[in-house]
Amino acid sequence: MISRLAFHHLAVGLALVAGLFLAGTPARAEYADVVLNRYAEKEGMRPVIFPHWFHRIRFRCKVCHAELSFKMRAGSNAVKMSDIIDGRFCGACHNGEIAWSVENCDLCHSGKAGLPPGIFGGHETLGPGRW
Ligand code: HEC
Ligand code: HEC
Numbered sequence: 001m002i003s004r005l006a007f008h009h010l011a012v013g014l015a016l017v018a019g020l021f022l023a024g025t026p027a028r029a030e031y032a033d034v035v036l037n038r039y040a041e042k043e044g045m046r047p048v049i050f051p052h053w054f055h056r057i058r059f060r061c062k063v064c065h066a067e068l069s070f071k072m073r074a075g076s077n078a079v080k081m082s083d084i085i086d087g088r089f090c091g092a093c094h095n096g097e098i099a100w101s102v103e104n105c106d107l108c109h110s111g112k113a114g115l116p117p118g119i120f121g122g123h124e125t126l127g128p129g130r131w
């Protein structure tokens, strides 16, 4: 009897922990890596890995999500290489001044073949080549 009660408490406890964990998931995109692959692979380049956390600790959200017009939904931004070279989106910083320039193709196009656009990882952001 005592052990069944103990088991019951354990089960309730686990359910609470699971509930807290699920309630926490919408924010995980702030930390994880984002894959951008609307065009890259169709055009013969590996998918792009964007380490969100790495950038988020260096810049305010509004730099990218207001000033640079990145919409806050994975896969929703139509980013072309010509925009980046013209200094828009990633190219506002990856210009050889604020950060290394667009010539470093492989640092951005580091995803494994076949990765769809989306969020990868949870409280981990592992950057180029991980996914
Ligand atoms: C700072 C990051 C970054 C660097 C460096 C970079 N790219 Fe891209 N590239 C992107 C992003 C982001 C996209 C859009 C990905 C998507 O949604 O498919 C993209 C898309 C592309 C595309 C898809 C078609 C098009 O015209 O947009 C090609 C091809 C491409 N890049 C080639 C290159 C080459 C070649 C280099 C090196 C000379 C390079 N990229 C360097 C971020 C980068
Ligand atoms: C250096 C630029 C940059 C900064 C700074 C930045 N983000 Fe993002 N964020 C992005 C990019 C790029 C994407 C992916 C867009 C895509 O896939 O089309 C993204 C995606 C997102 C998403 C969508 C996730 C999903 O599940 O679809 C959310 C939410 C988000 N960012 C929130 C934030 C918040 C909150 C901050 C500040 C704490 C922040 N971002 C800072 C560039 C940035």
Ligand code: HEC
Pocket: 048, 049, 050, 051, 054, 055, 058, 059, 063, 064, 068, 089, 090, 091, 092, 093, 094, 098, 099, 100, 107, 108, 126, 127, 128
């Ligand atoms: C607001 C400025 C800013 C924007 C916009 C930005 N980056 Fe960066 N990014 C940086 C800085 C600064 C670094 C660090 C450069 C260094 O270490 O010299 C960096 C580093 C990186 C790294 C290397 C991370 C590591 O682990 O070393 C990758 C990959 C990267 N950026 C991809 C992108 C892609 C893809 C985009 C567009 C979707 C983008 N960045 C947009 C500023 C930016």
